[in-house]
Amino acid sequence: MTNFETKGQHFVALCMFGMLLFNYPILALFNVPGTLFGVPVLYAYVFIVWGALIASMAYLAESRG
Amino acid sequence: MLHSTTIILISFAYLGLLFAIAYYVDQRADAGRPVIASPYIYSLSLAVYATAWTFYGSVGRAASDGVGFLPIYIGPTLMIALWWVVLRKILRISKRNRITSLADFVASRYGKSALLGGLVTVIAVVGILPYISLQLKAVSSSFTILVQYPEIVMPAEVGAAPIREDTALWVALILAAFTIAFGTRHLDAAEHHQGMVAAIAFESVVKLLAFLAVGMFVTFGVYNGFSDVFARAAAEPALRVMLTPLEGVAGGYSNWVWLTILSMMAIMFLPRQFQVAVIENVDEKHLNKAIWLFPLYMLAINVFVLPIAFGGLLRFPDGSVDADTFVLTLPMAEKQELLALLVFIGGLSAATGMVIVETIALSTMVCNDLVMPVLLRLRRLRLNERPDLTGLLLGIRRGAIVLILLLGYLYFKLAGEAYALVSIGLISFAAVAQFGPAILGGIFWKGGTRAGALCGLLAGFAVWLYTLFIPALARSEWLPIGLLEHGPFGIELLRPLQLFGLAGLDQINHAMIWSMIANVGAYVVVSLAASPSADEHRQASLFVDVFRLSGEAGGARFWRGTATVPELYNLLARFLGSAAADSAFAEYASAKGLPWPDQRLVADADLVHYVEVQLAGAIGSASARVMVGSVVKEEALTIDEVREILDEASQVVVYSHRLEQKSHELEAATAELREANERLKELDRLKDEFVSTVTHELRTPLTSIRAFTEILLDDPEVELGQRRNFLGIITKETERLTRLINQVLDLAKIESGKAEWVDSAVDMKEVISDTLAAMDQLFKERSITVEALLPENVSPVTADLDRMIQVMLNLLSNAAKFCDAINGRVEIVLSERDGCLRVDVRDNGRGISPKDQSEIFSKFHQVGGVLTDKPRGSGLGLHISRQIVEHFGGKMWVESDLGRGACFSFLLPTGAATVERVT
Numbered sequence: 001m002t003n004f005e006t007k008g009q010h011f012v013a014l015c016m017f018g019m020l021l022f023n024y025p026i027l028a029l030f031n032v033p034g035t036l037f038g039v040p041v042l043y044a045y046v047f048i049v050w051g052a053l054i055a056s057m058a059y060l061a062e063s064r065g
Numbered sequence: 066m067l068h069s070t071t072i073i074l075i076s077f078a079y080l081g082l083l084f085a086i087a088y089y090v091d092q093r094a095d096a097g098r099p100v101i102a103s104p105y106i107y108s109l110s111l112a113v114y115a116t117a118w119t120f121y122g123s124v125g126r127a128a129s130d131g132v133g134f135l136p137i138y139i140g141p142t143l144m145i146a147l148w149w150v151v152l153r154k155i156l157r158i159s160k161r162n163r164i165t166s167l168a169d170f171v172a173s174r175y176g177k178s179a180l181l182g183g184l185v186t187v188i189a190v191v192g193i194l195p196y197i198s199l200q201l202k203a204v205s206s207s208f209t210i211l212v213q214y215p216e217i218v219m220p221a222e223v224g225a226a227p228i229r230e231d232t233a234l235w236v237a238l239i240l241a242a243f244t245i246a247f248g249t250r251h252l253d254a255a256e257h258h259q260g261m262v263a264a265i266a267f268e269s270v271v272k273l274l275a276f277l278a279v280g281m282f283v284t285f286g287v288y289n290g291f292s293d294v295f296a297r298a299a300a301e302p303a304l305r306v307m308l309t310p311l312e313g314v315a316g317g318y319s320n321w322v323w324l325t326i327l328s329m330m331a332i333m334f335l336p337r338q339f340q341v342a343v344i345e346n347v348d349e350k351h352l353n354k355a356i357w358l359f360p361l362y363m364l365a366i367n368v369f370v371l372p373i374a375f376g377g378l379l380r381f382p383d384g385s386v387d388a389d390t391f392v393l394t395l396p397m398a399e400k401q402e403l404l405a406l407l408v409f410i411g412g413l414s415a416a417t418g419m420v421i422v423e424t425i426a427l428s429t430m431v432c433n434d435l436v437m438p439v440l441l442r443l444r445r446l447r448l449n450e451r452p453d454l455t456g457l458l459l460g461i462r463r464g465a466i467v468l469i470l471l472l473g474y475l476y477f478k479l480a481g482e483a484y485a486l487v488s489i490g491l492i493s494f495a496a497v498a499q500f501g502p503a504i505l506g507g508i509f510w511k512g513g514t515r516a517g518a519l520c521g522l523l524a525g526f527a528v529w530l531y532t533l534f535i536p537a538l539a540r541s542e543w544l545p546i547g548l549l550e551h552g553p554f555g556i557e558l559l560r561p562l563q564l565f566g567l568a569g570l571d572q573i574n575h576a577m578i579w580s581m582i583a584n585v586g587a588y589v590v591v592s593l594a595a596s597p598s599a600d601e602h603r604q605a606s607l608f609v610d611v612f613r614l615s616g617e618a619g620g621a622r623f624w625r626g627t628a629t630v631p632e633l634y635n636l637l638a639r640f641l642g643s644a645a646a647d648s649a650f651a652e653y654a655s656a657k658g659l660p661w662p663d664q665r666l667v668a669d670a671d672l673v674h675y676v677e678v679q680l681a682g683a684i685g686s687a688s689a690r691v692m693v694g695s696v697v698k699e700e701a702l703t704i705d706e707v708r709e710i711l712d713e714a715s716q717v718v719v720y721s722h723r724l725e726q727k728s729h730e731l732e733a734a735t736a737e738l739r740e741a742n743e744r745l746k747e748l749d750r751l752k753d754e755f756v757s758t759v760t761h762e763l764r765t766p767l768t769s770i771r772a773f774t775e776i777l778l779d780d781p782e783v784e785l786g787q788r789r790n791f792l793g794i795i796t797k798e799t800e801r802l803t804r805l806i807n808q809v810l811d812l813a814k815i816e817s818g819k820a821e822w823v824d825s826a827v828d829m830k831e832v833i834s835d836t837l838a839a840m841d842q843l844f845k846e847r848s849i850t851v852e853a854l855l856p857e858n859v860s861p862v863t864a865d866l867d868r869m870i871q872v873m874l875n876l877l878s879n880a881a882k883f884c885d886a887i888n889g890r891v892e893i894v895l896s897e898r899d900g901c902l903r904v905d906v907r908d909n910g911r912g913i914s915p916k917d918q919s920e921i922f923s924k925f926h927q928v929g930g931v932l933t934d935k936p937r938g939s940g941l942g943l944h945i946s947r948q949i950v951e952h953f954g955g956k957m958w959v960e961s962d963l964g965r966g967a968c969f970s971f972l973l974p975t976g977a978a979t980v981e982r983v984t
Contacts, residue, residue, distance in 0.1 A: 008150045015146035022139055022325065024318040033308065038292020040299075040308040043371060046132055050139060050364055057146055058357035 010060055018053050022046070069212045072409065079410055080243060080417070086267050087247055087260030094259040102347050104354035109266035110341045111359045112273070114141065114332060115366055116196075116419035117203035118490040120272055120412045121389050123367065127374035128388035131307040136321055138367055140328030142360040151333070152342060153352060154508050158611045159343050163682040166426060167339045167500065168434040172687045174507040174608050175515035176600035179687035182434035184519065185500065188526045189336050190427055190469060192496020195480070195537070197423060197473030199489040200416035205232035207393050207412050211405060217394050219387055237474040240420045241467045248425035249462045258425065262345050265422060268414040273366055275411020276392070280369020282404055283376045283395055291372060298375040301382075323574045327491070330498035336426035337419060344426075420470070428465035433685030436461050441691050454639045458683065480541040491573045492533045499525035499580060502588045511605040517592025525584030528564075532576035536561050628668040628697035633676045636696050640683045649679050673697055755924060762805055762940070766798035808941040812924070815948050822952065826861035827869055829902050829973070833893060836873040843881055849889035859897050860975040864953045872949050875942040876906040876969050883967070884908035901955075901972045909966040918959050922947045946971075 020026060030045040037044060093100050100106075119137075126134035144151075155170070164170045167189065172182030209232060210218070247261045288294045298304040332338055346352075377391030386394050393412070396404040437458070502525075503518040538544045539561075552560040559565075562572060564579050597605065638646035647661070653675050654661035666672070673693060680689035773791045777783060783791070814820040837853060844851050880891045885908075892907040913921060924944050947957045950971045961967035 011146050011149040015143050018139075018143045018146060019325075022136075022143070023322060027318065027321070035292070035295060035299075038290070038295060040295055042132060042308070043295075046135055046139070047364070047368070050142065050360075053142060053146070054357055054360045054364060057142075057360065061149070061353045061356040 007060065007063075011057075014053070014056055014060065018049075021049050021053075069208075072208065072211055072406070075406065075410065076413060079413065080239070083264045083267065083417070084243070084246065087264040089260075090263040091260035099259055099347075100263065104348075104351040105358070106263065106266045107341075107346065107348075107351040108355040108358035108362070109269040110262045110345065111338070111355055112269035112362045113265050113337055113341055113418045113422050114335075114359075115269070115272060115363065115415060116490070117200045117412050117416040118196075119366060120276060120415040121203050121207070121392055122199075122490065123370045124374045124377065124391045125387070125389035127370050128378055128391065131371070133320070133324075134370065135367065136324035137328045138363040140325040141332035141363065143325065144329040144332050145356055145360055148352060148356055151505070151508070153349065154611060155343055155504075156346055156349055156352070158508065158608050160349075161611065162607070162686065163678045165344065165433055165682060165685055166430045167334065167336050167504075168430040169681070169685045169687075170339075170343075171500065171503055171507070171518065172434060172685065173681075174504075174604055175513070175518045176598055176604050177687045177690045178515050178519075179434070179438040179691070181515060181519055181522075182430075182685060182687045183438065184522055184526075186427075186430040186435045188496060188499060188522060189430060190472075191534070192493050192499075192526075192529070193336060193423060193427060194469075194473050194476045194493075195489045196493035197420060197470065198475075198477035198480075199493075200420050201233040201236050201474055201477050202489075203389075204236045204413055204416045206390070207409055208232050208236075210390055210393055210397070211409050214397055214402065214405065215400060217386060217397055219385070219390070233477055234474055237470040240417060241424075241470045243417070244421045244424045244428075244466050244470075245463045247421055248428070249459050249466070257345060257347070259345075261421060261425065262341065265341065265418050268418040269362070271414040272411045272418070273362065275407050275414070276366055277369065279392055279396055279404060279408050279411075280373060282399075282401065284369060284372040287376060287380075287395070287399060288372070294372045294375050294379075297379055301379070303382075304375065304378055320571045320574050323571075323577050324491075327494050327498055327573065327577055330501045331494040334497040334500040334504065335423075335493075336430065336497070337422035340422055340426035340429075424466045424469050427469050428462040431465040431469075432458060432461040433683075433688060436465075437684050437688045438691065441688055453642065455642045458640065479543055480537045488572075492537060495533055495573060495576050495580065496526070496529050498577065499529060499584055502581075502585045506588060506592075507605075508608055508611075511609045512592055513588065513605065514592045514595050514597045515601050516595040517588045517590075520591040521584045521586075521588025524587040525580045528580035528583045529576060532561050532564060532579060533572070536572070628673055630666050630668045630672070632696040633668055633672060633693075636692060637676055637679055640680055640692070649675075668697075758924070758940075759805075759809055763802065766802045766805075770795050770798045770802075805941075808945060812941055812945055812948075815945065815952070822865045822868070824863050825866060827864045827866050828859065828861050829869070829895060829904065830855050830859050832866070832869045832873055833895060833904070836870055836877060837893070840874070840877055840881070843878070844891070847881060847889055849881060849884060849891055851891050851893070853893040853895075855893075855895045856897065859895060859902060862902055862953070862973045862975050864973065865949075868949045868952075872946045872971070873904075875946045876904075879942065879969070880906050880908040880910075883910040885910055885966075897975070901974055903970060903972050905968055905970045907966060907968040912963040912965050913959060913961040913967050914963055918961060921959060922957070943969075 027042075027045075030042045032041055034041050035044075039047075090100055123134045123137075158164065159170065162173055164173060168182045168185035171185045172178050175181050247264070248258055284291060284294060288297070295308070299308060333342075373391055373395065374388065377386070377388060377395055380395060380398055381391075393405060393408050396408060499522055502521050503513070506513040507518070535544060536549055539546055539549050549560065549562055551557065557566075562575065564575065567575060567578070570578070634646060634650060637649060641649070650666075651661040653672065654663060654666055657666070659665055677689050677693045680692060683689075684692070773795050777788065777791060811820070833853065833855060837851065877891065877893075881889070884891055888909070890909045892905070894903075894905040894907075896903045896905075922943050924941060950957045950973065953973055955971055955973040957969070957971035959967055959969050
């Protein structure tokens, strides 16, 4: 298997994982009143996961093979 | 007070700056020094995704359902995670086939079908019209609002302006002129618009900065940071429900999911995204940066959306101000004149960026995939005989740009007022999502056929028209509203917004479900039912296997026929101009190692394919095929022949894979051989060293024997005492010689495996006692105390008795030689443990340094400096002893501290280990 294929599979896995996190029922767990760092829980959750997703993509895209 | 003239002047200054950037970059590119070949510019140009809708509309959407705007950016982020797999493939396919647009891509995939290209173009144009109208609406209403500064009045309350003061129309016309200047300056076979891309990248920076500026102003200037905004919102009962927005809303999660899927499609298949991501891409490697920079851009431009939305809702609680305008009206309400102006420019940059790229992409499609195929088929026009068609092509594109923008304006007038910005944009998203099955299916599934793609697109588009486009017109009272409430002819089941009774869903959600069922269903079912033609089969393989089939000439294998070079040249010159045709032919000729023009250039399959690909860059693949077909006599290939060629190709691939494997194996074998050779060389070196050492060792005693015999021979007068002394030395040296030669022979035997071993049960206790007895005299002569600690009974070991005695003799004579000269003491200990016999021979000499300990068992190693000590052995004894012990499965080592004597030990296995060895 080439590096390109391995990398592709990592990206697909990352996408699947992202879809899971941005979907019912995980999303519902955070759709609750209350705040995190002064930001409503749901908003904080979405932005944190989003940021983490981008960071992982950056790591994967810039890593060798 | 902001005067409208000031705003207009600043707007024009901004557009002028854009044009200057584009002009400069184009000049540089023409001079052969492109500046846009950077992953950062590429990433920024992708941000053309963020339009006026993002700029103004996100806040509007957030003000009504909180996080509901985010799937439009999270979906693309998830899709971009797949870009490594999907977009890389599309890029490769497009580069190899000179794809010029989305429509061209679909047409080319399904057998260069002009019909399919036309259909995609129509869907794209109709589908994108709402989106373009959205931009016009955003610019014109933000202008109308800004002019009222410091009053905040909604555009609807200003009243209809006479047509000559209609900002939206002026915006449309100015943008049309601007786009024409940008995108249709000249024809480029690769459809690269470097100047435009640079300008778009610049616009992306401007809109991001403007939005961040207003976001920071609202969050940190008006309020005290994020927590303050959210805390105040939570204090308002009306707003509290929005903090957990997914609950309560009917189909909240379903909407979220479908919006995500919709946006995933949009980021791939919006014509402008396809244009910047695929057509304008200059280097596949830029993807590595874009994969994370572009999502990061989307994250950044969304961070302040919620604070602005809540800030607006708190500031204008009575609902008098449209939430779509909060970005602009908040700074205005706070009397921030300059910030409001900056926001307007930011919105303008978002809108112009979208309109420019979208209309360029659409005009290319309209020209290449809609108008040209029709014109070329109309024999009355005799286009085939016109010498130069570049002017015509540019004319068509310019006309298309004006037409598209005017249609966008028309849609704005017809339906624009009834919807919020986001809803208008989503209608367009849903339209381009219809391309998803045909394109994604097309690059991963060879079974997708032209008929399948046609049916899928038609079905999906029809459902889209019925469930989204018609309701939009109905809501704007251009169609009877009863159609929505009671369905056509009063058939309730067919109500456009509750098709087949599916109710309780968001309008977009509802449309997506039905259109995707229709689209995917028709695509798959019809594809499976219809068998593909030869053309389709070939294109399917070229697309799906793009990474396996190599070389740009991959398509050339599929052509058989006759043509002439001048005909092909004239064809290219008609569409690209003679200069471009010359350079294209020169490039081709030089690849073949010929000058241009040259008689030897033959119009073979390669050249025909090359010309077709060049032509495809200008007029699209379907038209290019028709044109090339008009000048060459082509023999149509049957589907079986295409299959055969493809099989051949895949066999070649398999074969080359095997070859590769073989060459890998060869490489491995070579490496092994090289290693073996190195080892042999090393052994050879060791052997040479051995021979030279042996000779050296032989020469020393020989020299002294010879010296003394010569003395005795030359001088008969030597005294008797002296003579005896000399003869004694000679005898000793001769013995040394004999011993050395014996040991060398012995070693040679052992190492070559020719030594004879007589295995028998050997009692080590006996061996030690016998050896000690034999050496008794020697020890006494040197007055060395010998102490032997031998147990009563030990198990026998299987070994060669004589060899074991040899080992013991060697160890003991070494001990005798090296122990203390005055108070010499040697200790022998025999013990048995864990199925092994252990023998220790300890002396009290000066010991062996750690460095020598590791060397002492090697051949000819003698401890002691050459200058200070006379060597007192051959240097082979220990080496042979160790070989003997190891031969019987044991091991030998030495432990020593300098000045404290040395202890040589060896282990020999008894019982089981021995038995095993013997059998």
